[in-house]
Amino acid sequence: MSSGIEYVPVIGLEVHAQLLTRTKMFCRCPAEFGAEPNTMVCPVCLGLPGALPAVNREAVSMAVRLGLALGCTIENESVFARKNYFYPDAPRNYQISMYDRPLCCGGSLVFEDGEEEVSIGLERIHLEDDAGKLLHDRGGHSLIDFNRCGVPLVEIVTLPVIRSPRHASLYLQRIRQLLRYLGICDGNLEEGSLRVDVNISLRERGDETLGTRTEIKNLNSFKAVEAGLETEIERQRGELEAGGKILQVTNLWDAKEKRLVMMRRKEHTNDYRYFPEPDLPVLTVGDDWIEDERAKIPELPLERERRFQREYGLSAYDAGVLTTESNIADYFEETVRLTGEPKMSANWVMRDVLRELKTSGGDIGVFPAGPDALAGLIDLIKEGVVSTSAGAEVFTAILESGESAVDAVRRLGLEQISGEDVLEAIIDRIVESNPDALERYRGGKKQLMKFFVGQVMKESGGKADPVIAGEILRKKLDG
Amino acid sequence: MSGLAGKSIGELLRLYRKGEVKPAAVVNDCIDAIDIRDRVAGAFLEVFRDDAIACAEELGREDPGSRPLYGIPVAVKDNICTRGRPTTCGSRILEGYRPPYDATVVERLTAAGAIIIGKTNMDEFGMGSSNEYSAFGRVRNPWNEECAPGGSSGGSAAAVAAGMVPAALGTDTGGSIRQPASFCGVSGLKGTYGRISRYGLVAFASSFDQIGPLASDTEGCALLMQALAGPDGRDATAIADNCPELLSGLDAGLAGLTIAVPEELGGWELDPAVAAVLDEASRAISVAGSSPERVDLPGMETSIASYYVIANAEASSNLARFDGVRYGLRVDSDSLKGLYTATRTAGFGEEVKRRILLGTYVLSAGYYDEYYGKALAVRKMITEAYRDIFSRIDLLMLPTTPGPAFRLGERLDDPVSMYLSDIFTTPANLAGLPAMSIPAGLSADGLPVGIQLVAGAGREDLLLRGARGLEKLFRFRERFVPGGGEA
Numbered sequence: 001m002s003s004g005i006e007y008v009p010v011i012g013l014e015v016h017a018q019l020l021t022r023t024k025m026f027c028r029c030p031a032e033f034g035a036e037p038n039t040m041v042c043p044v045c046l047g048l049p050g051a052l053p054a055v056n057r058e059a060v061s062m063a064v065r066l067g068l069a070l071g072c073t074i075e076n077e078s079v080f081a082r083k084n085y086f087y088p089d090a091p092r093n094y095q096i097s098m099y100d101r102p103l104c105c106g107g108s109l110v111f112e113d114g115e116e117e118v119s120i121g122l123e124r125i126h127l128e129d130d131a132g133k134l135l136h137d138r139g140g141h142s143l144i145d146f147n148r149c150g151v152p153l154v155e156i157v158t159l160p161v162i163r164s165p166r167h168a169s170l171y172l173q174r175i176r177q178l179l180r181y182l183g184i185c186d187g188n189l190e191e192g193s194l195r196v197d198v199n200i201s202l203r204e205r206g207d208e209t210l211g212t213r214t215e216i217k218n219l220n221s222f223k224a225v226e227a228g229l230e231t232e233i234e235r236q237r238g239e240l241e242a243g244g245k246i247l248q249v250t251n252l253w254d255a256k257e258k259r260l261v262m263m264r265r266k267e268h269t270n271d272y273r274y275f276p277e278p279d280l281p282v283l284t285v286g287d288d289w290i291e292d293e294r295a296k297i298p299e300l301p302l303e304r305e306r307r308f309q310r311e312y313g314l315s316a317y318d319a320g321v322l323t324t325e326s327n328i329a330d331y332f333e334e335t336v337r338l339t340g341e342p343k344m345s346a347n348w349v350m351r352d353v354l355r356e357l358k359t360s361g362g363d364i365g366v367f368p369a370g371p372d373a374l375a376g377l378i379d380l381i382k383e384g385v386v387s388t389s390a391g392a393e394v395f396t397a398i399l400e401s402g403e404s405a406v407d408a409v410r411r412l413g414l415e416q417i418s419g420e421d422v423l424e425a426i427i428d429r430i431v432e433s434n435p436d437a438l439e440r441y442r443g444g445k446k447q448l449m450k451f452f453v454g455q456v457m458k459e460s461g462g463k464a465d466p467v468i469a470g471e472i473l474r475k476k477l478d479g
Numbered sequence: 480m481s482g483l484a485g486k487s488i489g490e491l492l493r494l495y496r497k498g499e500v501k502p503a504a505v506v507n508d509c510i511d512a513i514d515i516r517d518r519v520a521g522a523f524l525e526v527f528r529d530d531a532i533a534c535a536e537e538l539g540r541e542d543p544g545s546r547p548l549y550g551i552p553v554a555v556k557d558n559i560c561t562r563g564r565p566t567t568c569g570s571r572i573l574e575g576y577r578p579p580y581d582a583t584v585v586e587r588l589t590a591a592g593a594i595i596i597g598k599t600n601m602d603e604f605g606m607g608s609s610n611e612y613s614a615f616g617r618v619r620n621p622w623n624e625e626c627a628p629g630g631s632s633g634g635s636a637a638a639v640a641a642g643m644v645p646a647a648l649g650t651d652t653g654g655s656i657r658q659p660a661s662f663c664g665v666s667g668l669k670g671t672y673g674r675i676s677r678y679g680l681v682a683f684a685s686s687f688d689q690i691g692p693l694a695s696d697t698e699g700c701a702l703l704m705q706a707l708a709g710p711d712g713r714d715a716t717a718i719a720d721n722c723p724e725l726l727s728g729l730d731a732g733l734a735g736l737t738i739a740v741p742e743e744l745g746g747w748e749l750d751p752a753v754a755a756v757l758d759e760a761s762r763a764i765s766v767a768g769s770s771p772e773r774v775d776l777p778g779m780e781t782s783i784a785s786y787y788v789i790a791n792a793e794a795s796s797n798l799a800r801f802d803g804v805r806y807g808l809r810v811d812s813d814s815l816k817g818l819y820t821a822t823r824t825a826g827f828g829e830e831v832k833r834r835i836l837l838g839t840y841v842l843s844a845g846y847y848d849e850y851y852g853k854a855l856a857v858r859k860m861i862t863e864a865y866r867d868i869f870s871r872i873d874l875l876m877l878p879t880t881p882g883p884a885f886r887l888g889e890r891l892d893d894p895v896s897m898y899l900s901d902i903f904t905t906p907a908n909l910a911g912l913p914a915m916s917i918p919a920g921l922s923a924d925g926l927p928v929g930i931q932l933v934a935g936a937g938r939e940d941l942l943l944r945g946a947r948g949l950e951k952l953f954r955f956r957e958r959f960v961p962g963g964g965e966a
Contacts, residue, residue, distance in 0.1 A: 043580050047800050049573070049681040050560045050582060054715050082796050084842075086819055093799035144804075273842035275851060278685035278793055280715050 007202040009233050011162035015175055016153050017185040018193040019062050024150035025129040026053030037145035045150030047091035052279050059152035062184040063127050064293040067104030074290050078103040080277040085270045088144055089131040098126035099274040111174045120171050121159040128153050165229035169222045177301050181326045189220050202236050212246040218253045228253040312342035321350055327364045331371050338375035352395050369398045376405035390414045418465035427472050430455045441477055483508040485642030488551050488699035495543035495550050502535035502550030509552045509596050512643045521618045522638040524557050525565050526597035534594045546592030547706050553588055554638045554647035557598040560679040561585055568681050569601040569613040572826025576807045582679020583711050584690050591706040596644050599634030603828045605652050605683040607631050608900045612830045621961040622926050626884040629659030635693050636663035646694040652687045653786055654904025657916035660693055661879035661929030664918040667693045668700040671936050672911030673718040676711035682797040684790035687908040697947045701725040723940040733767040733948035739872040741776045750882035752928045756919035763952045777864030781857045786905040788841050788854035795838030858909050865910040869935030874945045876932055878903050879916040883926035913939045917946050918955040
């Protein structure tokens, strides 16, 4: 039953990204994963009595770069603050974060959704340290692994301005892409190097007053963000239409069952009693430092996508696919530089290279066929040495052997036959041995052309240049 | 006992360099003195007998001139981490805890040739002014067993005063070095905030805490300060500049120093002995040069309140880590919250609980601005007022405490009167200034009273020079010994 009121979702995202620094946020322990539990720890990240934090400047640099890429104001002075709460994954029982004076303020992320340009305004970006990992139910105990404890995080907080689950998901995809372009986070949602919490409320259309918001955690994929939000929007809408009230709750998304599970009522959560971290002086980031970081920022995804359309005449779709990852875009551009063939290069990269990466799950950085190998193949096709169809076989051979396109073609004997003398001899033989077909062709059954072309390809082992062969055939048959 | 343990650092260094004594003899004398005197005093929580003797013997094979603190036994307050050795902070909650690392100051002492002789008793986590809040027994004042040694570095002050060790490290958050130094008749120095690394000091109130020396004279304090001070990459609040040279100008005298005294002491009644030594010092300063300038002491009404709000706020957070999950005391329960509650209820003493509650309260939503925010504003105001004063003068002279040591038990039921004994010491902590107490005279009851000097930020050199000047005036160590009245 509809009350006739239209509700509009208002969504905000908090993204936590683990930075790819060599060491942790406040100590010199390696920020590595996969080590034996509790081996990457020291008095500082274990929060032992007397140990003190010292800021990792590499983490600050990365956060500044991110802030600049998103058009934030980088504060010359920002303040670390303690967030106090008792939980066994935080060995000091407080987290060192930032509160009322974050490192980066404002800014926005711009992306395209079809024809629409979407700009998501940001509230802030700040630095903090990650907590340890709790391993529950191990022989009746809960165990703690502190290896992750102290790994640097940036928290990126949007304003409550996202209008749809789809935009929330696109925003997250674009943030992930940007973090990877900047080389500051590997963006793995499943493994938690990128984590997202969403806040969602409904307001009545035409009324600017925001409704009570709820929070969703445990969104481990783009799909989960969309599905979780859709589910919660429906739930809130149903509640409101039935005349109910929205309670301030935190829900967990259960991806398997596709449902929300209430984790806690917000009123019962901690008062975090934030106050300036007395163990750390004000974080001073001078203009020189900011300019140094600005100089390290590569061409950003949206700029690159637009340039690919402009410079290479690619469709918006192709440009988007080719710029998903910076190293794929690099691969493509290098291939274009070597061949001068943007369209052919785009087709080969999007079809063969990306398919191969997807099936092998490999990284383009260690891909066996580099841009020079692909460019060699494209050149051979362009020069007519191999056919496009044979090219796919050559590409597979390059992947397996690592040899050059020329060597693969030679080894496999896949050179295209384009010599008119050779082709004429083959065609003469075929025409002579198929008098019936010739008769019917000349009698008007022009479709038989296909039959003859097929015979030529069969006879030549697929190496005949189809264009030249076609010309000769037409001359013979029609003549 | 040979009396070596009661010598000053300077005296011992001169004996070593003349080849008249070896470190092992000094360490053995310290251990003998501790064995005899500490049964009553209760100054030590742990004595590193074997390690100290082994270290002394090893040093005995070195050239005595090779290191600045060659062969000097030093006692260390028990809130400073010593690797593999108990570090309890005077609290049940850390009973049995052995840190896996040494504090920066312990590393620096050892590198300078000092010998760590043991760990000294203290008010739990540094919270107290009488040493009565230790979980491991009270400390008695060597001048009168019925009196408190002061606190929170009461064990360190008593150990030096009783001649058990030539010097000790204390920590000063609101006066915890200077007040016990004054009560026990020894010299105690707190440097500029950040002068000595806090890495390995179990935090009470991070923005105030400073480690510093207690010794029988100013030269000893200067020698220790010089060895301990300096930047440390592990403490982001440590001062990046090196400490000024402290020894070469030590004997330059009072002449040429601009010393000021307070216009009035905010209505505080001083013990006659305290007033007398201040008058005597003022006269001496006038004789040496110009009469002391009179200045208004900033924040006499507000500094104690500001100090306790900020210190307790920080403490409530700093002490959150003692929860029974990873180290120290653990009282099991069937839930996580139960474990926290049971452990902290059993592990912390009354005063610590009181301060955690106060600190939690002042940081809570709705109270932050009213208390913590306001206290920070007061602190800033006081800091600026002192900066202004020290742009015009070199040193400020004032009492360390309003009176001499009070009797054990006397103030236990009245925490506010206990807090107020810090009235003259907390301003230097609020403003992060270097300050020192030196013994100046005896009260009518034969208890020591100290005199305090405060210098501008970074000017430990002027501070020690002034203190040395007053020390020569009062000749306290030559005139008086504990239990004996006039020497």
